[in-house]
Amino acid sequence: MDSLLIHGGNPLAGDVRISGAKNAALPILTASLLTAEPLKLGNVPHLKDISTMLALLGHMGVRVTLDDRNQVTLSGESIPHKEAPYEMVKTMRAAILVLGPTLARFGEARVSLPGGCAIGSRPVDLHIKGLQAMGADIAIEHGYIHARCKRLKGARIMMDVVTVTGTENLMMAAALAEGTTVLENAAREPEVVDLARCLIAMGAKIEGAGSDVITVHGVDRLHGADYSVMADRIETGTFLVAAAMTGGRVRTTHTQPDTLDAVIAKLREAGARVSVGDDWIEIESDGKLQAVDVRTAPHPAFPTDMQAQFMALNTVAEGAASVTETIFENRFMHVQELRRLGANIEVSGHTALVRGVPRLDGATVMATDLRASACLVLAGLVAAGETTIERIYHLDRGYERIEEKLTQLGARIKRVH
Ligand SMILES: CC(=O)N[C@H]1[C@@H](OP(=O)(O)OP(=O)(O)OC[C@H]2O[C@@H](n3ccc(=O)[nH]c3=O)[C@H](O)[C@@H]2O)O[C@H](CO)[C@@H](O)[C@@H]1O
Numbered sequence: 275m276d277s278l279l280i281h282g283g284n285p286l287a288g289d290v291r292i293s294g295a296k297n298a299a300l301p302i303l304t305a306s307l308l309t310a311e312p313l314k315l316g317n318v319p320h321l322k323d324i325s326t327m328l329a330l331l332g333h334m335g336v337r338v339t340l341d342d343r344n345q346v347t348l349s350g351e352s353i354p355h356k357e358a359p360y361e362m363v364k365t366m367r368a369a370i371l372v373l374g375p376t377l378a379r380f381g382e383a384r385v386s387l388p389g390g391c392a393i394g395s396r397p398v399d400l401h402i403k404g405l406q407a408m409g410a411d412i413a414i415e416h417g418y419i420h421a422r423c424k425r426l427k428g429a430r431i432m433m434d435v436v437t438v439t440g441t442e443n444l445m446m447a448a449a450l451a452e453g454t455t456v457l458e459n460a461a462r463e464p465e466v467v468d469l470a471r472c473l474i475a476m477g478a479k480i481e482g483a484g485s486d487v488i489t490v491h492g493v494d495r496l497h498g499a500d501y502s503v504m505a506d507r508i509e510t511g512t513f514l515v516a517a518a519m520t521g522g523r524v525r526t527t528h529t530q531p532d533t534l535d536a537v538i539a540k541l542r543e544a545g546a547r548v549s550v551g552d553d554w555i556e557i558e559s560d561g562k563l564q565a566v567d568v569r570t571a572p573h574p575a576f577p578t579d580m581q582a583q584f585m586a587l588n589t590v591a592e593g594a595a596s597v598t599e600t601i602f603e604n605r606f607m608h609v610q611e612l613r614r615l616g617a618n619i620e621v622s623g624h625t626a627l628v629r630g631v632p633r634l635d636g637a638t639v640m641a642t643d644l645r646a647s648a649c650l651v652l653a654g655l656v657a658a659g660e661t662t663i664e665r666i667y668h669l670d671r672g673y674e675r676i677e678e679k680l681t682q683l684g685a686r687i688k689r690v691h
C-alpha cells in the first residue's frame with residue numbers, strides 16, 4: 275500500500291492547474307446511459323473513482339474510448355447488464371447514480387445497496403422514494419435495489435433532506451419520464467448545475483437547476499453531446515488552504531471562482547489575501563492566520579468536503595474556533611490523527627473546538643477517508659520534520675496527481691510504494 279512522505283516547512287509558490295471536478299464528472303459519465311448516441315466529454319479528471327465508474331459503465335455495456343486529446347467518449351447503444359454489482363458499489367458510492375438513468379431508459383435496474391462508510395451511514399432512501407413517486411416498483415432483495423417500471427411518470431417530489439446525488443439521480447430519471455417532474459428542496463450544488471447543463475446539451479428540458487426547485491419536462495429520447503466538465507472546487511479550495519497555511523503565494527488556474535464564495539470568505543476572514551479573476555484565484559499569506567469558525571451546510575453555505583481542510587488550518591492558527599459538521603454524522607475521523615501531530619482539538623457531538631498551537635510535529639498518521647487524507651497532507655506541509663501518511667488510496671479517489679502538483683509548488687512530498 276502506498277504512503278506519502280512529507281517534509282514540512284516549505285511555503286508554496288506558483289501556479290497550479292485545477293482538474294475537472296470528480297463530483298460533476300461522476301454523474302455526467304452516468305448520463306451516457308440515457309442515450310444510444312455517443313456522449314463526448316472533456317476535462318474528465320484522472321482519478322480512481324473515475325476509472326471505477328468507467329469500469330462499471332463498461333461492465334454494463336457502455337463502450338468507452340479515450341482519444342489523444344484526452345476526451346472520453348461513451349456509447350451506450352445497448353446495455354445488456356442493467357446492474358451495478360456490490361464489488362463496484364462498495365468502493366465508490368456514486369455508483370448509485372446508474373440507478374435513475376438505467377431505469378428511465380430500460381424500465382429495469384439492479385444496483386447494490388451502498389453500505390455505511392467512514393463518514394456516516396449515508397442512506398439512499400430519498401433516491402428510492404423519488405423513483406417510487408414516479409411510478410417505479412422497487413424491491414430490496416439480497417442487498418440489491420431492484421427497480422422496474424413501464425415508463426416513469428412525472429411527479430412532484432419533495433425531498434426532506436437536501437441530497438446531491440439524490441437530486442442528480444432523480445433529475446436524470448425525470449429527463450426521460452412522461453410528463454413534468456418538480457423536485458422540491460433540490461440540492462443547489464454547482465455539480466448539479468453542471469449535470470443539468472450536460473443533460474440540456476443532450477436535449478433534456480430542465481429549468482431551475484441551481485435553485486431549490488428543479489422542473490424537468492420529460493422527453494421521449496435524448497441525443498449525444500459534446501460537453502466539458504466543470505473545474506473541481508474542492509481541489510481548488512484544498513490548494514488555497516495549503517498556500518494559506520504554508521505562508522505562500524499560489525494561483526489556482528482553470529477554476530471557477532463563483533463556485534467557491536463561502537470558502538474564499540473564510541480564507542479572507544482567516545487573514546489571507548485572496549484575489550479573483552475570470553478563471554483563477556490567487557492567494558497570498560504570511561502563514562499567520564486567525565482561527566475561523568466553520569459550519570457545514572448545503573450549497574451555497576460552507577461545503578462539508580472542505581471541513582477537514584479548515585480543521586487543519588485552525589490547528590496552526592491564532593486563537594480558538596469551532597468546526598461544526600451538520601451533513602455527515604461521523605466526519606471527524608481526522609481529529610485523532612491531527613492530535614498525533616500535536617493538534618489541540620476537543621470534540622463534543624457535531625462540533626470540534628480547535629485551539630491553535632504554535633507548531634505541529636511530524637508523525638505517522640493514517641488516512642481514513644478522502645478529505646481526511648487531504649487535511650493530513652495540509653498538516654504535514656506545515657509540521658516540523660517528517661510526516662508519513664498511510665493508506666493514501668483514499669486520496670487517489672479524488673485528487674489528481676496531488677504530490678506532483680504540490681512538488682511543482684515547492685513542497686517536499688513523495689509517494690513511497
Ligand atoms: C459523488 C458526490 O457528489 N459526492 C458528494 C455528495 O454525496 P451524496 O450525494 O452521497 O451526499 P448527500 O447530499 O446525498 O447527503 C447529504 C445528507 O443527506 C442524507 N441523505 C442522503 C440521501 C438519502 O437518500 N437520504 C439521506 O438521508 C445523508 O445521509 C447526508 O446526511 O454530496 C455530499 C454533500 O455535499 C458530498 O460530501 C459528497 O462529496
Ligand SMILES: C=C(OP(=O)(O)O)C(=O)O
Nearest residue numbers: 297367368579644645672
Ligand atoms: C465524500 C466525498 O465523495 P463520495 O461522495 O464520492 O464519497 C468527497 O468527495 O469528499
